[in-house]
Amino acid sequence: MADSITLRVTRYQPEVDDEPRAQDFDVPLRENWVVLDGLNYIKDRLDGTLSYRWSCRMGICGSCGMMVDGEPALTCATFLVDHAPGPIRVEPLANFPVVRDLVVDIGDFLEKLPRVSPWIVRDDDIPVDEGESLQTPEELADYKQYSMCINCMLCYSACPVYGLDPDFIGPAAIALAQRYNLDSRDDGAAKRLDVLIHPDGVWGCTFVGECTTACPKDVDPAGAIQRYKLTAAMETIKSYVSPGGGP
Amino acid sequence: MTTAHDVVLVGGGGAGLRAAIAIAEARPELDVAVVSKVYPMRSHTVSAEGGAAGVIGADDSLDEHIYDTISGSDWLADQDAVEMFVEEAPRELIRLEHWGCPWSREPDGRVAVRPFGGMKKQRTWFAADKTGFHMLHTLFQTSLKYGTIHRYDEWFVTKLVVDDGVIQGVVAIELSTGRIETMTAKAVILATGGCGRVFPFTTNAAIKTGDGMSLAYRAGAPLKDMEFVQYHPTGLPFTGILITEAARAEGGWLLNKDGYRYLQDYDLGKPEPTPVLRSMELGPRDRLSQAFVHEVEEGRAIDTPYGPAVHLDLRHLGAKVIDAKIPFVRELCLKYQNVDPAAELVQVRPVVHYMMGGVHTDIHGATPVKGLYAAGEVACVSINGANRLGSNSLPELLVFGARAGRAAAEYAAGASGPTRAGLRQADDEHRRIWRELRGREPNGNERIADLREQMQHTMEGGAGIYRTGDSLTKAVDTLHEFQGRRDQARIEDHSHTFNTELLTFLELSAMLDVAETIVYSALRREESRGAHQRTDYSARDNDRFLAHSLAHRASDGSCQIRYLPVTITRWPVGERVYGR
Numbered sequence: 171m172a173d174s175i176t177l178r179v180t181r182y183q184p185e186v187d188d189e190p191r192a193q194d195f196d197v198p199l200r201e202n203w204v205v206l207d208g209l210n211y212i213k214d215r216l217d218g219t220l221s222y223r224w225s226c227r228m229g230i231c232g233s234c235g236m237m238v239d240g241e242p243a244l245t246c247a248t249f250l251v252d253h254a255p256g257p258i259r260v261e262p263l264a265n266f267p268v269v270r271d272l273v274v275d276i277g278d279f280l281e282k283l284p285r286v287s288p289w290i291v292r293d294d295d296i297p298v299d300e301g302e303s304l305q306t307p308e309e310l311a312d313y314k315q316y317s318m319c320i321n322c323m324l325c326y327s328a329c330p331v332y333g334l335d336p337d338f339i340g341p342a343a344i345a346l347a348q349r350y351n352l353d354s355r356d357d358g359a360a361k362r363l364d365v366l367i368h369p370d371g372v373w374g375c376t377f378v379g380e381c382t383t384a385c386p387k388d389v390d391p392a393g394a395i396q397r398y399k400l401t402a403a404m405e406t407i408k409s410y411v412s413p414g415g416g417p
Numbered sequence: 418m419t420t421a422h423d424v425v426l427v428g429g430g431g432a433g434l435r436a437a438i439a440i441a442e443a444r445p446e447l448d449v450a451v452v453s454k455v456y457p458m459r460s461h462t463v464s465a466e467g468g469a470a471g472v473i474g475a476d477d478s479l480d481e482h483i484y485d486t487i488s489g490s491d492w493l494a495d496q497d498a499v500e501m502f503v504e505e506a507p508r509e510l511i512r513l514e515h516w517g518c519p520w521s522r523e524p525d526g527r528v529a530v531r532p533f534g535g536m537k538k539q540r541t542w543f544a545a546d547k548t549g550f551h552m553l554h555t556l557f558q559t560s561l562k563y564g565t566i567h568r569y570d571e572w573f574v575t576k577l578v579v580d581d582g583v584i585q586g587v588v589a590i591e592l593s594t595g596r597i598e599t600m601t602a603k604a605v606i607l608a609t610g611g612c613g614r615v616f617p618f619t620t621n622a623a624i625k626t627g628d629g630m631s632l633a634y635r636a637g638a639p640l641k642d643m644e645f646v647q648y649h650p651t652g653l654p655f656t657g658i659l660i661t662e663a664a665r666a667e668g669g670w671l672l673n674k675d676g677y678r679y680l681q682d683y684d685l686g687k688p689e690p691t692p693v694l695r696s697m698e699l700g701p702r703d704r705l706s707q708a709f710v711h712e713v714e715e716g717r718a719i720d721t722p723y724g725p726a727v728h729l730d731l732r733h734l735g736a737k738v739i740d741a742k743i744p745f746v747r748e749l750c751l752k753y754q755n756v757d758p759a760a761e762l763v764q765v766r767p768v769v770h771y772m773m774g775g776v777h778t779d780i781h782g783a784t785p786v787k788g789l790y791a792a793g794e795v796a797c798v799s800i801n802g803a804n805r806l807g808s809n810s811l812p813e814l815l816v817f818g819a820r821a822g823r824a825a826a827e828y829a830a831g832a833s834g835p836t837r838a839g840l841r842q843a844d845d846e847h848r849r850i851w852r853e854l855r856g857r858e859p860n861g862n863e864r865i866a867d868l869r870e871q872m873q874h875t876m877e878g879g880a881g882i883y884r885t886g887d888s889l890t891k892a893v894d895t896l897h898e899f900q901g902r903r904d905q906a907r908i909e910d911h912s913h914t915f916n917t918e919l920l921t922f923l924e925l926s927a928m929l930d931v932a933e934t935i936v937y938s939a940l941r942r943e944e945s946r947g948a949h950q951r952t953d954y955s956a957r958d959n960d961r962f963l964a965h966s967l968a969h970r971a972s973d974g975s976c977q978i979r980y981l982p983v984t985i986t987r988w989p990v991g992e993r994v995y996g997r
């Protein structure tokens with residue numbers, strides 16, 4: 171094994187650069203080093219001005235998503251040796267505006283998130299004194315997968331629809347809406363319907379499935395979208411046949 | 418620029434978000450700002466794995482949880498605080514259930530509980546082994562409901578403004594633009610989490626740099642019990658990734674290089690094939706980490722490229738149990754260590770994990786600075802004393818987050834706005850940060866990373882699992898020297914856009930403050946208790962040290978230690994007995 175590898179890192183500082191450029195850095199190639207270790211090596215030893223986000227280094231905080239050799243990935247879970255001999259291209263997540271170097275602006279997602287009411291909506295309020303609501307392991311299993319999203323944005327970066335139409339509400343937001351819709355404790359499905367059946371909601375998705383492939387946490391956002399399309403179709407039919415005009 | 422809020426929360430982790438919701442619910446007319454250096458759902462609470470303790474089983478009682486916590490703390494916890502905490506924890510966990518937290522369940526639909534280290538009954542609620550992740554996302558998503566909560570995501574607080582002992586607000590910098598802003602507030606709550614990064618090998622995320630502790634210390638609020646640093650017995654060598662205690666609670670064994678369950682030699686009980694509560698692998702963390710050091714000294718540890726380790730054996734549990742109960746453990750071992758715990762032994766070693774000490778508060782989260790509150794790992798109430806029990810921290814975030822929120826809301830509703838002197842102080846801080854951003858003249862030649870690494874090794878050498886007066890005195894001197902070298906730090910990045918080099922400098926400054934309080938407090942405590950073990954004073958000394966240490970920052974910048982008696986109510990000081 172060679173003892174070093176080149177990271178070809180995107181640099182962009184809006185105050186001085188007209189457009190992003192690539193810069194090469196040689197970092198040690200160690201068996202248990204991930205791409206993020208390489209970036210930290212650069213920052214600590216070679217160039218303190220490199221900017222990127224990270225925190226947990228255990229694949230759970232969702233901070234460190236970047237394009238590695240053209241694919242969206244968590245850099246704390248991507249080993250250098252798997253991309254040897256290099257050079258390894260490390261670029262900011264695709265489909266997002268770049269703030270600087272490897273940092274992208276995900277404000278759009280944070281703004282969309284509340285629109286799907288990602289919280290338990292109840293017709294009644296249960297007092298704490300009544301204790302926990304019952305939920306069987308099977309009921310938990312119904313939505314559990316969709317609750318595993320770490321908001322890493324890899325799916326948005328992989329999604330060709332989002333790339334063309336930034337108004338598309340996107341895979342993770344829809345998966346999260348489904349997470350609550352399918353929760354036996356929730357009464358909010360009707361409230362979420364409008365946003366989801368809007369043209370920028372589930373119907374925006376042309377079922378490419380790239381989001382599910384990109385997802386590091388097996389959330390299967392594509393599955394959530396497909397499943398909701400069925401629900402949405404049913405609800406639309408219902409609203410035509412029921413005299414009340416829908417839910 | 419100046420903006421005004423009624424309450425400013427520094428920190429958007431479990432404690433911060435719980436506090437924000439408590440304020441929004443108690444006083445919807447108040448304007449709340451949540452300022453966080455990372456997006457709230459990136460906060461470190463997300464990494465917590467094992468679970469959250471709260472009495473719920475029919476065979477359990479509040480008194481037993483209280484006793485476990487107090488004996489676990491080696492009698493340094495305040496008993497009134499522990500009583501209140503244990504009483505309120507189940508209600509908080511239920512509330513979180515109502516907000517949607519996907520707690521693991523029994524077949525009949527009730528919440529499931531699991532055993533945990535140092536706990537005599539099964540009372541640890543869990544969401545598989547991503548408890549903190551689910552708690553944090555539930556809190557974050559629920560917080561989106563409230564229109565009165567304003568978020569400042571990716572803003573870094575650099576100073577607490579205090580005039581005449583009363584809080585005035587904070588100064589913060591927006592990372593994406595470099596904008597510096599004064600946020601005035603009638604009350605401020607610190608919820609900035611712990612400081613594991615002052616040590617080289619830690620389970621703590623990169624953001625855990627003790628900022629809030631340093632902010633409070635510099636604002637005149639003392640730091641309590643800083644000598645008590647928890648090592649978790651099972652971290653993966655090299656990465657420091659935590660293998661949760663739940664792995665042992667589900668039946669995992671710790672073996673030395675001879676395949677022997679060595680804990681039986683350390684007065685922790687007899688080896689049984691299935692887990693026994695408060696015994697062997699389910700003993701408290703301080704005792705397990707200390708046993709490890711002895712095994713290393715006796716030459717019975719396994720040598721790895723990253724230092725000595727022992728083995729965690731989960732093989733007998735089988736893939737099915739592992740996947741059902743601790744799937745994240747398997748995922749982490751496979752992805753980061755390339756071992757499959759269902760088939761192979763996992764190398765583990767003690768790793769710095771949690772800070773028992775923190776900003777001194779009362780049971781309402783109030784600090785001695787009027788209008789300044791603290792909750793979560795940054796605070797020290799104290800319910801953890803000399804050693805925290807696993808799974809007591811997550812409920813602590815909820816109980817004390819909510820309490821601090823309510824208390825701060827009450828206070829803010831009756832308090833007045835900022836003083837002129839306060840605003841002037843804030844202006845000075847703007848100028849200081851501005852200077853660092855534009856480039857200091859002359860720039861220094863110390864590399865930030867070098868200073869940080871040297872500080873971390875000083876801490877490990879001087880204030881690790883075992884300490885002596887000599888090692889601590891040396892650490893005190895070295896750290897003192899680092900304070901000077903910090904001013905020589907080199908900042909090459911002068912950009913206003915996402916300047917992470919400035920950030921690492923500010924974080925290093927905070928860590929140096931925190932490190933200093935740890936070594937001073939440890940040097941002055943001439944006894945061994947819980948996580949603080951002195952080889953030169955190996956016994957517990959209740960006559961002199963049944964007391965909290967309070968580290969104050971004197972006007973000349975030096976660290977001064979005073980003591981505060983522990984509150985004892987119904988549980989007289991006794992011996993900590995495990996496995997018998």
Ligand SMILES: Cc1cc2nc3c(=O)[nH]c(=O)nc-3n(C[C@H](O)[C@H](O)[C@H](O)COP(=O)(O)OP(=O)(O)OC[C@H]3O[C@@H](n4cnc5c(N)ncnc54)[C@H](O)[C@@H]3O)c2cc1C
Pocket residue numbers: 427428429430431432433452453454455456457460461462463464465466467468469470548549572573574575608609610611620621622624625628629659661770771792793794795807808809810811812814
């Ligand atoms: C790997 C791991 C596993 C754990 N497992 C368990 C467990 O199973 N059970 C248990 O009870 N405990 C566990 N703990 C402990 C527990 O998770 C933590 O003590 C707790 O989550 C801390 O929460 P917090 O809200 O106090 O702080 P954090 O979640 O760390 O949040 C701190 C917040 O403050 C913000 N902040 C910090 N500094 C600044 C600044 N200068 N300006 C602006 N914002 C700032 C951050 O952005 C963040 O939002 C675990 C800890 C670790 C490390």
Ligand code: SF4
Pocket residue numbers: 318319320321322323324325326341342345381384385386387388389390391
């Ligand atoms: S759905 Fe998957 S890829 Fe998308 S944000 Fe969530 S965890 Fe990341």
Ligand code: FES
Pocket residue numbers: 224225226227228229230231232233234235244245246247
């Ligand atoms: S650093 Fe947290 S997911 Fe990679």
